[in-house]
Amino acid sequence: MPSFAIDASRLLARLHRLGDTGRTDGALTRLAASDADRAGRDLVCGWMREAGLGVEIDRVGNLFGIWHAGDPAADPVLIGSHIDTVINAGIYDGCYGVLAGLSVIEALQEAGFTPARPIALAAFTNEEGVRYAPDMLGSLVHAGGLAVEAALAAIGTDGTTLGGELARIGYAGPRTPGFLRPHAYVELHIEQGPVLDAERLPLGAVETLQGISWHRITIDGIANHAGTTPMAMRRDAGHAAARVVTYLRDRLAGSNAPTVATVGCMVFEPNAINVIPARATFTIDLRDPDETRLQTEEAALADFLVTLAAAERVSIASERLARFEPVIFDPAIVAAIEHAAAQRGLRTRRMTSGAGHDAQMMARICPAAMIFVPSIDGISHNPREHTAASDLEAGANVLLDVIATLALEPDDFWWNHQKSESGDQTKSESGMPSQSEGIPL
Ligand code: GLV
Numbered sequence: 001m002p003s004f005a006i007d008a009s010r011l012l013a014r015l016h017r018l019g020d021t022g023r024t025d026g027a028l029t030r031l032a033a034s035d036a037d038r039a040g041r042d043l044v045c046g047w048m049r050e051a052g053l054g055v056e057i058d059r060v061g062n063l064f065g066i067w068h069a070g071d072p073a074a075d076p077v078l079i080g081s082h083i084d085t086v087i088n089a090g091i092y093d094g095c096y097g098v099l100a101g102l103s104v105i106e107a108l109q110e111a112g113f114t115p116a117r118p119i120a121l122a123a124f125t126n127e128e129g130v131r132y133a134p135d136m137l138g139s140l141v142h143a144g145g146l147a148v149e150a151a152l153a154a155i156g157t158d159g160t161t162l163g164g165e166l167a168r169i170g171y172a173g174p175r176t177p178g179f180l181r182p183h184a185y186v187e188l189h190i191e192q193g194p195v196l197d198a199e200r201l202p203l204g205a206v207e208t209l210q211g212i213s214w215h216r217i218t219i220d221g222i223a224n225h226a227g228t229t230p231m232a233m234r235r236d237a238g239h240a241a242a243r244v245v246t247y248l249r250d251r252l253a254g255s256n257a258p259t260v261a262t263v264g265c266m267v268f269e270p271n272a273i274n275v276i277p278a279r280a281t282f283t284i285d286l287r288d289p290d291e292t293r294l295q296t297e298e299a300a301l302a303d304f305l306v307t308l309a310a311a312e313r314v315s316i317a318s319e320r321l322a323r324f325e326p327v328i329f330d331p332a333i334v335a336a337i338e339h340a341a342a343q344r345g346l347r348t349r350r351m352t353s354g355a356g357h358d359a360q361m362m363a364r365i366c367p368a369a370m371i372f373v374p375s376i377d378g379i380s381h382n383p384r385e386h387t388a389a390s391d392l393e394a395g396a397n398v399l400l401d402v403i404a405t406l407a408l409e410p411d412d413f414w415w416n417h418q419k420s421e422s423g424d425q426t427k428s429e430s431g432m433p434s435q436s437e438g439i440p441l
Pocket residue numbers: 127128135354355356357
């Protein structure tokens with residue numbers, strides 16, 4: 001394989017340009033299907049077209065840039081990630097994978113590389129799940145795990161529907177989700193955690209991704225006067241919610257398991273200084289690399305909520321927002337990543353992804369894996385998110401080598417390969433998210 005290289009200065013310039021798109025008062029918040037997202041999409045579509053890619057948009061707004069090279073009848077190798085962000089985000093999460101993917105295609109084109117099959121780039125809708133649940137929504141629909149109509153009907157935190165907002169911003173495309181069947185999928189991403197930075201390693205070959213369980217909990221108590229109601233006589237939804245937060249922290253901090261839990265949103269009603277909260281609504285994000293342990297924690301939480309409701313004389317309802325089982329990535333692609341890194345003299349380690357990624361959805365329909373680069377101090381979902389330029393470049397070059405290898409494979413490669421080498425491979429079937437199902441109380 002000849003040695004190619006991406007254009008690092010073009011990649012960095014685009015990362016900063018996209019990172020400056022959708023800023024308000026200095027903060028980058030490019031929520032899915034917002035005006036800011038439209039501006040980011042316009043920019044990325046423009047760059048895709050400049051690279052000669054055929055731009056396709058599906059009904060849930062997933063963007064594809066397709067390099068129609070090689071055998072037009074062959075399934076494309078797909079590179080992907082997302083360009084929607086969290087609130088007050090950094091510039092690398094998702095955007096790095098999309099823009100590095102574009103750099104890879106451009107480098108191959110500029111080097112005169114002839115792939116055996118098309119190479120495509122995806123920017124999936126609503127990966128973050130901040131505005132619409134579930135997270136990884138666009139790739140989930142692409143993989144057939146959520147019906148298009150259900151996805152378009154998803155109601156956002158601001159009361160909008162995803163379908164309405166995609167139409168409003170001009171990104172409700174005509175293609176049927178899943179129209180592009182990938183030969184393989186590779187996603188390059190910042191680690192968003194501290195491991196590579198702490199171990200001074202430039203790259204991670206991601207072999208597994210932990211399970212994710214999201215719920216919205218609603219606690220109903222009784223509003224009453226803050227000055228006149230004795231402490232023992234309150235039915236305080238706010239206090240009950242606080243007890244859930246400390247329950248999760250105490251239980252998991254006292255355990256050796258890697259389970260993590262976060263209460264990231266909480267709203268009290270009526271939200272007044274001198275009124276005992278009548279209602280508390282909050283979210284729980286619970287994750288574990290082991291499905292059995294994740295189920296154990298979900299059951300323990302459900303038991304705690306029942307006990308809490310009786311003790312605090314409140315009612316508690318739970319709604320499931322997302323549920324995905326842990327994923328095992330394709331061992332052959334993980335090995336190809338390690339091989340490509342070694343060829344470039346880069347040290348790697350195998351790792352589990354703590355964050356959710358579109359790759360976990362794509363693993364349902366094709367061989368998939370991920371490459372991580374270090375996040376300085378493990379900071380992410382924060383404007384301080386940062387990765388050294390040299391690491392960004394190294395990760396993109398390893399992606400380049402892996403994609404070039406995959407793009408030369410014949411159609412029967414995976415079938416023959418999986419039969420002969422990975423008999424023990426188990427692709428985990430992720431649980432379907434359901435808007436109605438909650439923690440059984
Ligand atoms: C996505 O960033 C997630 O893991 O929540």
